[in-house]
Structure formats: C-alpha cells, structure tokens
Amino acid sequence: MKIVRAILAAAVLYFFYAGSAAAVRIEISAPGEQIIPLAITSLLPMGAVQAGVAEEFQQVLENDLDLSGLFDLVDPEAFLGDAQKLTLHSTQVDFGQWRMLGAEVLIKGGYRFEAGKLTVELRLYDVISRRLLTGRRYIGTLADVRRIAHTFADQILLSLTGESGPFNSRIAYISKRTGRKELYLMDVDGHQRLRLTDHRSIVLNPDFSPTRKELIFTSYDKGNPDLYRKEIYTGRESRLSLKPGLNIGGRYSPDGREVALTLSKDKNSELYLLGTDGTIHRRLTNHYGIDVDPSWSPDGHRIAFVSDRRGNPNIFIVDIHTLEVNRLTYAGKYNATPAWSPKGKRIVFARLEGSEFNLFSIRSDGSDERQLTFGPGSKEHPRWSPDGRFLIYSLDRGGEKSIWIMRADGTGARKISSKGGHDTHPAWSARW
Amino acid sequence: MDSSRKQRWQQLQSVFEPGFRRMLLVSFLLHLLLPVLYHTPWFPKKDPVKPPVYRVNLVNKPVKKPQAGRPEAAPVKKKPPKKVVPPKAKPVKPKPIPPKPKPVTVKAKPKPASKPTPRTVSKPEPTSAVSKAQENALQKRLEELRTAQAKKRAEQERKDHLDALRAAVAAESQQVKSPVADAPVGSVTGKGDEIGVDERDYVREFITRQWRLSQYQLATRQLEAVVLLVYSAEGKLRHYRFEEKSGNEIFDSSLLRAILKSKDLGQPLQEQTDFTVIFNLKDMLDRP
Numbered sequence: 001m002k003i004v005r006a007i008l009a010a011a012v013l014y015f016f017y018a019g020s021a022a023a024v025r026i027e028i029s030a031p032g033e034q035i036i037p038l039a040i041t042s043l044l045p046m047g048a049v050q051a052g053v054a055e056e057f058q059q060v061l062e063n064d065l066d067l068s069g070l071f072d073l074v075d076p077e078a079f080l081g082d083a084q085k086l087t088l089h090s091t092q093v094d095f096g097q098w099r100m101l102g103a104e105v106l107i108k109g110g111y112r113f114e115a116g117k118l119t120v121e122l123r124l125y126d127v128i129s130r131r132l133l134t135g136r137r138y139i140g141t142l143a144d145v146r147r148i149a150h151t152f153a154d155q156i157l158l159s160l161t162g163e164s165g166p167f168n169s170r171i172a173y174i175s176k177r178t179g180r181k182e183l184y185l186m187d188v189d190g191h192q193r194l195r196l197t198d199h200r201s202i203v204l205n206p207d208f209s210p211t212r213k214e215l216i217f218t219s220y221d222k223g224n225p226d227l228y229r230k231e232i233y234t235g236r237e238s239r240l241s242l243k244p245g246l247n248i249g250g251r252y253s254p255d256g257r258e259v260a261l262t263l264s265k266d267k268n269s270e271l272y273l274l275g276t277d278g279t280i281h282r283r284l285t286n287h288y289g290i291d292v293d294p295s296w297s298p299d300g301h302r303i304a305f306v307s308d309r310r311g312n313p314n315i316f317i318v319d320i321h322t323l324e325v326n327r328l329t330y331a332g333k334y335n336a337t338p339a340w341s342p343k344g345k346r347i348v349f350a351r352l353e354g355s356e357f358n359l360f361s362i363r364s365d366g367s368d369e370r371q372l373t374f375g376p377g378s379k380e381h382p383r384w385s386p387d388g389r390f391l392i393y394s395l396d397r398g399g400e401k402s403i404w405i406m407r408a409d410g411t412g413a414r415k416i417s418s419k420g421g422h423d424t425h426p427a428w429s430a431r432w
Numbered sequence: 433m434d435s436s437r438k439q440r441w442q443q444l445q446s447v448f449e450p451g452f453r454r455m456l457l458v459s460f461l462l463h464l465l466l467p468v469l470y471h472t473p474w475f476p477k478k479d480p481v482k483p484p485v486y487r488v489n490l491v492n493k494p495v496k497k498p499q500a501g502r503p504e505a506a507p508v509k510k511k512p513p514k515k516v517v518p519p520k521a522k523p524v525k526p527k528p529i530p531p532k533p534k535p536v537t538v539k540a541k542p543k544p545a546s547k548p549t550p551r552t553v554s555k556p557e558p559t560s561a562v563s564k565a566q567e568n569a570l571q572k573r574l575e576e577l578r579t580a581q582a583k584k585r586a587e588q589e590r591k592d593h594l595d596a597l598r599a600a601v602a603a604e605s606q607q608v609k610s611p612v613a614d615a616p617v618g619s620v621t622g623k624g625d626e627i628g629v630d631e632r633d634y635v636r637e638f639i640t641r642q643w644r645l646s647q648y649q650l651a652t653r654q655l656e657a658v659v660l661l662v663y664s665a666e667g668k669l670r671h672y673r674f675e676e677k678s679g680n681e682i683f684d685s686s687l688l689r690a691i692l693k694s695k696d697l698g699q700p701l702q703e704q705t706d707f708t709v710i711f712n713l714k715d716m717l718d719r720p
Contacts, residue, residue, distance in 0.1 A: 023660060023706035026636045030715035031645040031686070070646045104644060104689065128689040161649045162682050343651070389648065407648070 036160070038071040039103035039127075041079065043111050043120065044086045050113040053145055057120070060149035061107070063189055064167045067390070067414070068157060069407050074103045086110045088123055090132045098127045105133070105160070118142055122152050124159055134159040146191060154431075166385035170429040171392060172196070172206040172215055173403055176422035183217055184423075185232070188385075188405070190416035196230060197237075205249055208429040211256035215427075216240060218248045227261060227274075240278045249293050250274075253300050260284070260294035260303050271305055273320065284318050285325065291316075295340045295347070297364070304328065304338040304347050304364075315349055317364070328366050337381050340364070341408070343388040348372070350380045350393075359393060359410075372410035379404070386430050392416075394424040635663070635707055638697055643690035645683065647716060655683045656712040659691065664704050667697035675708065687711050 040062060043054035065071050076083070078101050082094040087108060098106050109122040118140050124133040134155055138148040150167040157165035167188050175184045175195075183197040183206055197203050199221040206217040213232045218225050227241035227250045241247040245264035252259055258281060259274045271284040271291045285291040289309030296303055300320075307316050307325075315328040315338045329335045334352035341347065347364055350357040356378040362369040373379045377397030384391060392405050395415075403423045406413035417423040469475065639661075658675040672691050677684050690711075 023708040024632055024635075025708045025710070026632060026639070027710045027712070028636060028640050028643065029712055030640075031643040031690075031713075032641040033644040034646050036644055036646060069648050126685075126689070128692050129685075160682065162680075163651070 035072045036070055036105055037074055037103050038065065038105045038107070039074040039079070039083075039098055039101065040065075040076075040107045041083045041109070042076070043109050044084075046086065046110040046112040046119075046121070047114060050111070050118075050142070053111055053113065053118070053142070056145045057111075057149045060146050060189065061153055064150060064153035064165070065156065067405065067407075067412055068153075068165065069412055070157070070160065071105070074101055088121055088135070090125060090130060093125060093130075095125070095127050095130045103127050107156070113142070116141060118144065118148075120145075120148050124156055146187065150187065150189075163387055164431065166387045166390060166428070166431065169386060169432050170208075171403070171416075172208060172217075172427045172429065173394075173417070173423050174203055174206065174425040175417075177420065183215070183230070186417070188416070188428075190403070190418060193418070196232065196235075205425055206427045207251050208427055209252050209256050210254055210430050213432075216250040216252065216259060218250065227259070240276075241274055242278075251294050251296055253296055254298055255300060260296060262292045262294070271303065271318065282320070284320060284323060293337050295338045297340050298342050298344045302364075304340055306336050306338065315347065315362075328362065328364075329369075330366075331369065335360075339382050339384055339391075341384050341388045342386060346408075348382045348384070348391060350382065359391070361408075370410075372406070373413070381425050383426055383428050384408075385428050392426040392428055394426060396424075631701055631705070632707075634699075635697065636709075639690060639694045639709060642693035643686065643711070645686040649682050649686075650680065650713075652680070653713040653717050655680050656710065657684055657687055659687060659709050659711065661691065661694070661707045661709055662704070663697060663701055663707065665701055667700045669695045669697075670704070678711075683711075 040058065043057050045054075062073065066073070080094075080097045080101070082097045085092070085094075087093045088110070093106070093108070095106075104127050106125040106127050107122065108125065109120060111121070112119045120138045120140075121135075122138070123135045125131070126133050136152060136155055138144075138151065140148060147168065153167045154165035157163065169188060170185050171188060172183060172185050174181050176182075178195070180200050181202045181204065182195055182199065183203045185194045185196055186192060196215070197217075197219070199219050201220040202225075203221075204218040204225070206215050208215055215230050215232065217228055217230070219228050221228075222239075222242070224242065224244070225246050225248055226239045227247040228237055229240045230237045240250070240259065241261065241263070243263050243265040245267070246262055246269060248262050250259050250261040253273075257276060259276065260271060261274060262269050263272050263280075264270070268288060269290045269292055270286060271294050273281040273284060275281050284294075284303065285305070285307070287307065287309045289307045290313075291305055291307045291309075293306040294303045295305070297317075302317050302319050304315055304317050306313050308314075309316070310327065312333045312335075314330070314332075314335050316325050317328055318325045328338075328347065329349070329351075332351040332353070336350050336352075336357075338347050338349040345363060346361045348359055348361045351360050356376070357380045358371060359373040359379050359382050360369055360371050372391070373393075377395045379393050379395050382391050382393040389408055390405055391408055392403060395402055395404050400419075401422045401424050402415050402419075403417035403426045404413055405416050655678040656676070657678040660673045660675050662670045662672070664670050669691070674684070674687075
C-alpha cells in the first residue's frame with residue numbers, strides 16, 4: 001500500500017511539474033515583412049578617382065536588385081559616416097549606424113584603376129548578425145564595369161536565396177531596326193546591344209544552346225524557312241535543317257543533344273526531334289492538325305506544344321518516349337507559344353482574349369492556371385530566365401513592339417529594349 | 433445495518449476469485465501509468481495542423497501593458513468596480529390643474545313675489561359677448577396647459593427610460609463576465625477594456641515584425657523550424673535554442689536575424705518565460 005501511495009504522489013508531482021514548466025507555444029505562420037532593407041554604398045576609389053565607374057556600377061547593380069523584388073533600397077540621403085569609409089572587413093564596419101537606418105543587408109566596395117586594369121572589391125554584409133555574407137574581387141577593364149555589377153548581383157542572390165541570379169546572361173531577340181528582321185543580342189537590362197545576323201530577309205524564333213555559346217533560329221535567307229545554327233563568338237553559321245517546307249520553332253533539349261522543331265516536309269506541320277548534325281531522330285506527332293511551338297520539360301522527357309487537333313489552338317504535352325499526347329489547356333480560344341519553366345513546375349503561354357494576347361501560367365498537370373499580365377497591348381513569346389525567377393516577352397502596343405521583363409509572378413514588369421526597334425521573339429541564354 | 437453490509441461484502445468476496453483485489457490494484461496502477469507515459473518525451477506531441485485564421489485587429493495593437501486586457505483574466509489587481517447607480521427618475525410634481533369649469537349657467541334671479549309686475553319680470557340675464565370670449569380663451573388656455581403638461585410628462589418618461597437603459601448598459605459593461613468562456617487576456621475574442629493584447633500575442637506580434645523573409649528567397653514554402661526563446665522578466669532574451677531546424681539555410685538564417693532583433697521586447701513580462709516559437713510559411717502557401 002505504501003508503494004501505491006508513493007506512485008500516486010509521484011504522479012501528482014509529475015503532473016504539477018509538467019504543467020508549471022511548460023513553455024508558451026507560439027506559431028508564426030508568415031514573416032512580418034517580405035522585403036529586405038538593403039543599403040548600397042557608392043564604390044569608393046582605392047587609388048586615383050576614375051570618372052563614371054562608381055556611378056555606372058551603382059546604376060546597374062541597383063537596377064538588377066530592384067528587379068529581383070527582394071529588396072527595399074535604403075535612401076542614400078540617410079547614410080551616415082560609415083558610408084564614406086572603405087571598410088572591407090566586418091570588424092571595421094559600424095553596423096550600429098546601418099541598423100539605425102533600418103538596413104539589414106549592406107553592400108560596400110571600392111575600385112582601383114591602374115594601367116588599364118580595373119580591380120573592384122565588393123562585400124555583402126549581414127547587418128543584424130554583423131558578418132560577411134560574401135566578398136568578391138573582380139579584375140577587368142573599364143568596359144567590364146556593367147558585367148562586374150551583373151555578376152555581383154548574381155552573387156548577392158546566391159548568398160541570400162541559395163541560387164545564383166540570371167543577370168550575367170544574354171537575351172537574343174529579333175529586331176527590325178535595320179528595316180529587316182535580324183537576330184540581336186543584349187544584356188538582361190537591355191544594354192550592350194549587338195547584331196548577330198545580316199541575312200537581309202526574315203530571321204525568326206531564336207533559341208540558345210544550353211551548353212554552348214551558340215544559337216539556332218529560322219531564316220528565309222535562302223528562300224525557304226530553314227533552321228540555322230550560329231556560334232556567337234566565332235560568328236560561324238550553318239544550316240541545321242533545310243527540309244522542304246517549314247523548319248521552324250527549333251528548341252534545344254536540356255542536354256543540348258537534340259533539337260525539337262516543326263517540319264512540314266510531309267505537307268503537314270508535325271513535331272520532330274533532330275540530332276545536332278541535322279538528322280531526324282524521331283517524329284513526335286502524327287496528326288492532321290497543325291503542331292508547332294515545342295518547349296522541352298527540364299527533365300527532357302516531355303514537350304509542350306501547340307496544336308489545333310481539337311479545333312482551336314491549345315497547349316498539349318507529348319511524352320517523347322511513349323508519344324502519348326495529353327491536352328493541357330481547355331480555357332480560351334487561342335493558346336500559343338508555351339514555355340516550360342526551368343524548375344519544371346509551370347508552363348507559361350499566351351492566350352488570345354478579345355483582340356490581344358495575355359500571358360498565363362499553368363501547372364504542368366493542368367491545374368492552378370493564373371493570369372500574369374493585364375492591361376493594353378498584346379503580350380507574346382514568353383521565355384523563362386535560366387533560374388525560373390523572371391520572364392521576358394514581347395509586347396505589341398500602339399504599333400510599337402518591344403521586349404519586356406518581369407518576375408515570374410507577373411510583378412515588376414519593365415521594358416528593356418530601346419525605342420524604335422520593333423523587337424520580338426526574345427530568348428534567354430543560360431548563365432554566361 | 434453494518435452487519436448486513438459485512439455479510440454482503442463477504443458474499444461478494446466469496447464470488448470474486450482469489451487475488452481479485454490485487455488484480456484491481458494492478459489494473460488501476462496500469463491505467464494511472466498511461467497518462468504518465470503520455471507526458472514523457474517518448475510520446476512526442478504535435479499540434480494538429482490548423483488552418484490559417486485571419487484575425488484583423490485594428491484596435492488592439494500591442495501596447496506597453498498587454499496584461500491589461502480582459503479585466504477579469506488580468507492578473508493585476510482589479511479596481512473595485514464602480515457602483516453604478518441608475519439615476520433616479522426625478523419625480524415630476526404635476527401642477528394642479530383646475531378642474532374643468534362647469535358650463536356657466538346664469539340662473540334668473542327670482543323676483544320677489546311682492547312686485548309681480550310683468551314689466552319688471554327680469555329676463556335671465558344673457559351672457560355678454562366679452563365674457564364668452566374670456567371663457568373661451570380660458571378654456572383654450574387650460575387645454576394648452578393640459579397638452580403641455582402631458583407632453584412634458586411623456587418627455588420625462590422617455591428620458592427616464594433612456595437613463596435606465598444607459599445605466600443598464602454601464603452596469604453590464606462593468607460586469608466581469610466574458611461572453612467567450614476562457615478567452616485569453618486581451619484577446620479580441622475576450623471582453624474587456626481592450627487596452628492591449630495579452631503577453632503571448634504581444635511576443636508573437638513582436639517577433640513576427642522582426643522576421644523578414646522574401647517570397648523570392650525560397651524555392652519551397654513547406655518549411656518549419658522550432659525555436660525556444662527564454663525571456664527574463666525584464667523582457668530581455670536570456671538565451672535561445674533551435675529545437676528543430678528547417679534544413680533550409682536561408683529560412684533558418686532569417687529566423688536567426690529575427691531572434692537577434694528580438695533581443696529586447698521593449699517591455700517587461702510578468703515573469704521569466706520560455707516561449708516555444710514555431711516558424712512556418714503556412715500563410716504564404718497559396719501564393720504563386
């Protein structure tokens with residue numbers, strides 16, 4: 001009986017203790033703020049002052065980081081004394097000042113220009129934990145300032161998100177600024193424009209190789225819409241597919257070993273797989289409907305495409321191994337130009353509504369369709385950034401065609417191509 | 433009586449198998465052991481996944497004295513509730529109203545019989561036009577007085593009724609009974625003066641405000657981390673410990689920043705308190 005009493009007493013004591021010592025449970029199911037206050041100090045000279053370096057660097061970096069949607073830039077007007085000090089070690093930085101300004105992340109840096117060589121030292125600090133997140137030293141020429149800024153912007157995204165940004169990449173597009181549709185190249189912010197072709201006919205639908213610095217595109221240079229391949233640095237160009245009829249919409253497979261495209265050699269537009277030597281590996285579709293605009297899934301097993309086999313043009317998906325075709329979109333009367341995200345989850349496409357196209361995205365299983373663009377103008381030819389964070393597309397508004405960039409959720413849209421170019425069909429390269 | 437009970441017990445004992453009492457005791461102890469075991473760490477308890485609840489609290493932002501929420505649940509000393517005495521209705525002294533004047537009848541004075549001359553027979557004196565007008569005016573005035581008095585009385589009654597209602601409302605608001613049983617102190621579901629929110633809500637709100645994480649920083653939203661925060665009675669963070677990490681470095685480092693920013697709650701607590709804070713992104717799951 002004594003034992004029983006002791007057990008009972010122990011149980012009572014245990015319950016009493018458990019009740020009194022329990023911690024208060026709190027659940028926080030979303031952050032209070034979804035934007036990070038960032039302070040970017042101006043690049044300080046580590047030697048002689050070189051005009052324009054700090055300003056250009058600042059402008060490019062701010063533009064990239066603003067597009068990312070991650071940051072709220074702290075007004076430089078509010079900066080205190082530490083902004084004027086070149087503090088490249090975390091121990092030297094007066095974090096208290098920055099914290100007082102509400103900054104959580106701080107970028108500091110300096111440059112040195114000697115004997116035609118530009119050296120830029122950059123640091124990214126976490127103001128709250130007072131530690132260095134990343135530090136880089138870039139060496140180049142004065143012409144590389146923009147490239148250095150883009151590269152460091154990618155590095156910042158890598159530090160703060162775990163994945164590098166896409167700012168140090170290129171965008172290929174078709175422009176009519178010479179009066180003919182030619183292939184051009186530019187930076188993600190629209191600068192450093194470069195014309196790649198001089199076919200003086202019609203060039204269409206470029207796509208970057210995922211592994212090499214080369215492009216494929218369709219050109220009417222020889223009269224027929226043939227598929228061309230062009231090496232960017234050497235400028236070497238060759239015809240990859242010159243079958244009778246259409247050779248259009250070429251898209252490299254994720255491993256770069258095959259190209260999916262539309263051929264109409266048999267009088268009907270069908271999807272085919274070509275080797276990089278131009279030989280046909282496989283016919284993917286066999287239907288009296290028109291099948292165009294292929295876009296690979298990132299795993300390389302499926303291809304989204306446009307077909308009018310059920311009446312109106314809609315998005316379908318074909319399994320390249322079983323050739324089984326499944327319909328993806330049902331809404332809308334005209335759905336076109338699908339682009340599969342690099343992460344594989346979503347497919348973005350253009351849908352005709354009234355007389356204008358708008359961009360939509362949908363899960364690859366056909367669920368969760370969302371409209372991304374609104375407002376006047378026709379938005380077409382969407383393509384993903386290599387990290388899946390952004391989209392580029394062409395906008396036809398008021399008779400002017402231009403290239404625009406936005407975040408994958410449809411926010412932050414901005415024009416990147418310059419005025420008067422009549423620019424369309426953008427394609428985003430892999431990381432350069 | 434006792435003997436009959438004993439007999440009955442003996443009868444029962446004869447029915448029970450030998451060792452029944454011991455079995456009963458063992459069974460009881462085993463049953464007791466179950467809840468004890470339940471409270472040991474061998475049985476980890478996970479809160480059921482609750483759907484996000486959106487509470488819009490426009491009034492009760494965290495304030496300096498969050499414990500001053502619902503008065504009956506607040507641990508602070510309660511002031512004795514003011515005695516609310518419903519105002520007594522003022523007795524209205526009705527003004528004496530003159531009774532309705534009887535119709536004035538002018539009787540003819542009987543003439544002394546000694547002088548029965550027909551000429552002198554006095555006719556009943558007819559009321560003059562002036563006196564009639566006076567009479568009418570008087571009547572009218574009386575009517576007006578009566579109407580005004582009735583109106584005044586009705587007004588007073590309405591006023592009394594309103595006063596009584598106000599007094600009842602005031603008395604009810606002073607009542608300590610909450611319409612929601614066991615509502616936490618200062619919670620929006622509780623009833624009180626709503627001066628502030630409770631300590632737990634305050635800490636949650638405070639830490640939430642310090643937590644900054646962009647939706648563009650994460651590839652997945654299925655993340656959760658549990659952190660133990662120990663705050664002193666002065667509201668200072670004594671120490672913290674990650675009970676569970678999310679496994680995502682970006683997410684976890686954002687929590688670390690939030691914790692570092694929450695070193696000082698800016699106001700004291702009632703006592704040193706351990707907070708187990710579960711950080712997740714449930715409210716961001718439906719975003720693209």
